[in-house]
Amino acid sequence: MEGLVMRWRALATLASCRLQLSRTVPSRLHHCAPATGRRLLLSRMFQPQNLREDQVLSLEGRTGELTCKSQRLMLQVGLIHPANPGCYHLLPYTVRAMEKLVRVIDEEMQAIGGQKVNMPSLSSAELWRATNRWDLMGKELLRLRDRHGKEYCLGPTHEEAITALVASQKTLSYKQLPFLLYQVTRKFRDEPRPRFGLLRGREFYMKDMYTFDCSAEAAQQTYSLVCNAYCSLFNRLGLPFVKVQADVGSIGGTMSHEFQLPVHVGEDRLAICPSCSFSANVETLDLSQMNCPMCQGPLSETKGIEVGHTFYLGTKYSSIFNAQFANAHGKPSLAEMGCYGLGVTRILAAAIEVLSTEDCIRWPGLLAPYQVCLIPPKQGSKEEGAAELTESLCDHIVKAVPQLQGEVLLDDRTHLTIGNRLKDANTLGYPFVIIAGKRALEDPSQFEVWCQNTNEVVFLTREGVIELLSSVQVV
Structure with missing residues (x-):
């Protein structure tokens, strides 16, 4: 009986230690997450981009031209990377x-x-x-x-x-x-x-x-x-x-x-x-x-x-x-x-x-790796004040549209112009690209929304953005 009591005490001590650790040590998710919380930041993505066609051919160990559009695009934007002939690394x-x-x-x-x-x-x-x-x-x-x-x-x-x-x-x-x-x-x-x-x-x-x-x-x-x-x-x-x-x-x-x-x-x-x-x-x-x-x-x-x-x-x-x-x-x-x-x-x-054009990937809507890409203003630009609005919109989308949790990416490479980041976003084929430009500083704020699969560009308030994204289907 005494041995059983001692065992209970040992288990209770171990449980207490685990509880204390859980309160003081951040979880793996929080530890690995960006400093801004759980936002998904493009700068943290393992996503090599912008390879020239000669670089793509070099990776493939070939000369001449790539006649297959999907192969060229997937290599250029870093969706795949050659490992051996006929074998590829599938990237994130x-x-x-x-x-x-x-x-x-x-x-x-x-x-x-x-x-x-x-x-x-x-x-x-x-x-x-x-x-x-x-x-x-x-x-x-x-x-x-x-x-x-x-x-x-x-x-x-x-x-x-x-x-x-x-x-x-x-x-x-x-x-x-x-x-x-x-x-x-x-x-x-x-x-x-x-x-x-x-x-x-x-x-x-x-x-x-x-x-x-x-x-x-x-x-x-x-x-x-x-x-x-x-x-x-x-x-x-x-x-x-x-x-x-x-x-x-x-x-x-x-x-x-x-x-x-x-x-x-x-x-x-x-x-x-x-x-x-x-x-x-x-x-x-x-x-x-x-x-x-x-x-x-x-x-x-x-x-x-x-x-x-x-x-x-x-x-x-x-x-x-x-x-x-x-x-x-x-x-x-x-x-x-x-x-x-x-x-x-x-x-x-x-x-x-x-589905794709010669220069831009287009995904079936259900299969797009991320549904939404948010582009804040360039650092040091006149519109820089809209940066906080973009971050706030990012968090609000995830809360207001539950199905988009894990589907919203913030392009935090603010050393680049909006134009350069928009070009990358178009190439990667996010179904929705949301830009905080000049009109984001107006009252009320309006965001420039690119709907890639319908080739439409609209200006929407925060509430309009949420209404638009609420109908997005994900699996």
Whole structure:
């Protein structure tokens, strides 16, 4: 009993010490925050900018010209930085945008019953040999051996792994199906000629979903469900996509569709019928007769960037790994499968390619790394007195518009002119840029607001700014 009392006293002393420390030692957040409190200051951001094109080419280890707009812009403003051929450091702004994209993807996948998993990047050669894809994929697989001589690849896709996982569950019932299992993870592909920045690299982020159904009819319904979720995703992002008939390629199966963003630098050739709903990747058509197979009208051709791909697999993989469930009669049946990919980093780059001007990045509204950039007057200028008004507005926005917490950036580089900072803000593509200029010193104060995605410039009071920003949607 005495020992227990002593232990209680020791714990009480430790708790008292911790409480005292919590009162006297600032938290990590406060310790790392700027002196002005929790304001996000641009001067503290790791954001290299304003690289000339020759510097960009030097970083890429190339000569000539960068023909891809998204690659050039992302390198110039410091969204990415080359690491190895086809591999990039994703810098803070890009990571923020990607995390937002993943949240939107999670919302869409989980709305249709998706369950998130995380599978190893290292995949055993034994699994890939079981489906013959160890040889079929050829040099595209990044292969390695461990110290015991066992062979692996860095997974470009996970059909084998997920099917083996489901097959290991020996007591599945038809009542539990369908399963819609997905992950967002790094993928690897030994591209012979990496190019276009994040559009075609050796290492990239992907969302891959694998579905397991109890019948072909149910699997077809799931296929339509996921395709509709993809359409919802791209509509939410405001991206002009087209769903096209596609080749099953090395993944296999009996039906496949690609989700493409039409753009002139795209590597895929698309045939689209202007008279009906038919569209296809040209590689699936007989090029000797470019007429629509549905209405016989002429097909128009364009280029596109593939950002999503869906496959109906049937029992191609479940039959190899014996992924079974007990049907309504209690007998074992093979699961009917589908797989569905979204190129996460590719969507980011493709969106910049499609939406941006030659000189300025434009983001889908939901994915902008920061929604608002505030620009106070230059130090020593006639308008310097409006600096406090800008800081006060910054704090008021965060309090009055809760969804914008963590989304408002103050460009405190007041040694630069407003014009120079506005140019940087335009290039980085903040949806809203708010400037405290001459009219901020009037009564009432009016701020110059640049609405980047609508190309509008308006002058608003503090209350007007809050009203405008209250409608901003974030994820």
